[in-house]
Amino acid sequence: MASIRDVAKKANVAACTVSRVMNGTANVAPETRQKIEDAMKELNYIPNELARGMFRQKSGTVAMLIPSIRHPYFSNLAHCIESKLYEKGYKLMLCSTDGQIEREREYINILKTNIVDGVIMGVSDLEDNEYQQFDKPMIMLDYDAGKKLPIVVSDHEKGGRLAAEKFMESQCRYVIHIGDRELSKVESYKCHTALAHALNAAGIENRFIEIKWNEFDFSGYLEIAKTILEKYPQVDGVMAADIQAAAFLKAALKLGKKIPDDFALVSYDGTYVADVNLVNVTSIIQSADKIGDKTVEILLKLMAGQKLTKRKYLIDVVRKDGETTK
Amino acid sequence: MASIRDVAKKANVAACTVSRVMNGTANVAPETRQKIEDAMKELNYIPNELARGMFRQKSGTVAMLIPSIRHPYFSNLAHCIESKLYEKGYKLMLCSTDGQIEREREYINILKTNIVDGVIMGVSDLEDNEYQQFDKPMIMLDYDAGKKLPIVVSDHEKGGRLAAEKFMESQCRYVIHIGDRELSKVESYKCHTALAHALNAAGIENRFIEIKWNEFDFSGYLEIAKTILEKYPQVDGVMAADIQAAAFLKAALKLGKKIPDDFALVSYDGTYVADVNLVNVTSIIQSADKIGDKTVEILLKLMAGQKLTKRKYLIDVVRKDGETTK
Structure with missing residues (x-):
């Protein structure tokens, strides 16, 4: 399989120029871009997500912290978020804190390294400032951690x-x-x-x-x-x-x-x-589906460095009437 | 908080000697070890798991792949495995493949990087040789991928x-x-x-x-x-x-x-x-509990480079009689 180096060689440019074109991170002269794109086509070059991630200093991975993986609400929500992220080219890594503050803190410490590009917080045991100090794109799910952090939550x-x-x-x-x-x-x-x-x-x-x-x-x-x-x-x-x-x-x-x-x-x-x-x-x-869609939409905006128009996104709930009420 | 460098300075040794003592990776003269341990006590040094992991080239993290996070059996099993791993000082990162072979392959590719120390495979869509080629400690849960890989499974x-x-x-x-x-x-x-x-x-x-x-x-x-x-x-x-x-x-x-x-x-x-x-x-x-305990026990052995005495570990199942049978 052709590598990024093969493409660079074929197009007679440096490998970093190829990666710049791939990631759109800098201006590249149109004719150079054309040469690179032609070389990619000719070599049938398929960009490897992981390699691309390493060039971009991105992992292509998002973490989600939840209080319990056994809870059917959270496992369903995690599923919806994962499906949506996958659609957008991201993988989800799920961390379950078992409702324990120490575990939450430890996971956050691990996530400060370069493992993930963004974090979805379905937990709420830390203090506002501990969430606010986290320096990667972060979105809250059921806890309003103050004005720095967006929140997506059911009504x-x-x-x-x-x-x-x-x-x-x-x-x-x-x-x-x-x-x-x-x-x-x-x-x-x-x-x-x-x-x-x-x-x-x-x-x-x-x-x-x-x-x-x-x-x-x-x-x-x-x-x-x-x-x-x-x-x-x-x-x-x-x-x-x-x-x-x-x-x-x-x-x-x-x-x-x-x-x-x-x-x-x-x-x-x-x-x-x-x-x-x-x-x-x-x-x-x-609606786990709607919460998932909105959460991923907002997180992707944050990860792309875009400004949000508002901070709190309220998702509608509905009632299904059954046989246990009149 | 005291750092590993503070400890080294206090004990008048190099930082790498401190890390060697912390990780037990090489022989250190008893008097040097004593000096370092005294300095740690004096400075109230708490080894940071992550820092320790970086010294050891270990992340302290294990990944588990499952076909669905929504499935109550897998979410419960993931919970049990996570609890057991946590007891042993490891975190769990959960990856759900949604039963799709492409996702399974992509997660495995990500996990080949240094994110995790070992992998628990609760999925089974790839061919035997794809699992066998993975070069980190790996344990299978419901699929016998051939003689190289241990398996823990219900009877x-x-x-x-x-x-x-x-x-x-x-x-x-x-x-x-x-x-x-x-x-x-x-x-x-x-x-x-x-x-x-x-x-x-x-x-x-x-x-x-x-x-x-x-x-x-x-x-x-x-x-x-x-x-x-x-x-x-x-x-x-x-x-x-x-x-x-x-x-x-x-x-x-x-x-x-x-x-x-x-x-x-x-x-x-x-x-x-x-x-x-x-x-x-x-x-x-x-018994998700017993499967979880055995899986973690075996994986820790593999991660420590120990040989296993057998390859297949069968976990007992029981029947609970209810009102839906005579």
Whole structure:
């Protein structure tokens, strides 16, 4: 296979001139460019992405940090981002921090070397300034790390409002929302704030209960769900992430509650986990596809040194009504 | 924070001597070692993993290639491997090929550079010699790529036999096994061979039907399941991967079949997807934990230049009996 040196020799120019033409990094006289392009055609030269990357000081690789690879929402989002990046000629390297701040910090340190051209941050355990100090193109996914960094995120407030509507239509009197830590800095927490706001305005009692999100032990979730429903027998509505929602559904049925007459359930995220159940679960769906497309679009702009017109990109969420609400 | 140079200055030795002590790469006189260790203590020197890696020509990073990050089995396995690697001081970079041979090849090319110290191959689209030509420590997960490369894999034959037992106990007369392409080179295909063998021996009719494994469109799977069950109304048993199994369960109930009297179902993999359902699904469980532990153990040996005592490591599978079989 012809190398960049063969092309340079054929065109009677220096190899670095060939690479300049390949990468469009500097002005090259039109006739020189023509000579090089002719030589490439004649030699059937296929630019090797990796070689091209080395010339450009680019790796052609983007990293994405996520809190858990096991979480169906993140694994689906990673898939969408990877597909989109691939379309644009980039590879994705995925780093999962297991929700641990030390791991997040260590990955960021590794990524400061020349392995990647840009970073997508689906994590949020560091302080704003730690993200801001990272000197490569970076985009945030669920955490607003201040004015230097763009963020692409679901419209979680709308998500909370859409869920509230369903609890009202189901005539609920006491709704529990299950989530991770009460973290106002994490954007997804806004679905709880919006839900509480709407339910309070309608005079519906409600309460936020924290459950660890990254255990992935379904029988454990089932136990917790049962305990909560026994402790609060008056509860007639629950909003929870897909897997925990499935646990509440199972627990409520075991306790003899009728769905949706005695008990309404809204699942958050709307991954395939909400679909596999025998009962069609009412879900708020985050569009991983749209988040992925927008994230890659913005990151490519940053990597090309372009200015962004705005900093925060809100992606619409929708509700799919199922059999678990009226 | 103290640097390696500060330590060298304090101990009155060259920086490379300090790094030799840190990495144990060469003999250093005991008194010199003591001086260096004292200086480290005094300066409260914390060796930076990355710096240490650069001295050792190691990155402290392992890559894992998988066919899909969305697949609950692979995402769970990646999680287990990552946790184990982290325990041992390594980071994991995950690359998902989307089942495409071109992507697999491109990732392998990237990984030939100095980004990673070793590679875990959870993919299987290339030819044996392409894997064998890779010149870093490599371990295979579900594909036996020939005598040069070690493989850690579930005992899929046992998985097939355990499933067959349940179909027999459920008095099935016609069992369908759903899978991806008929690929004898992929180890997981052995569960189908073993299932067919056992069912044939018992005079139970059976048939393998191919369904794309990486669509993740549950309503699509549901349609396919319905079509298959309508085309083969005599079918009274199905073995399929977790998500597809959920689709068959839903389709069978919609067609008015009684579970497990008219229809028995066995789910393969046994991820949390099999657990979230309202009905407890009988599952063959691949132990991602044990596969992860063994894989990391073997890879670390390879990276340390140790010889392996054997090449193939078979990990036990178990069956969890649920409500979908007799």
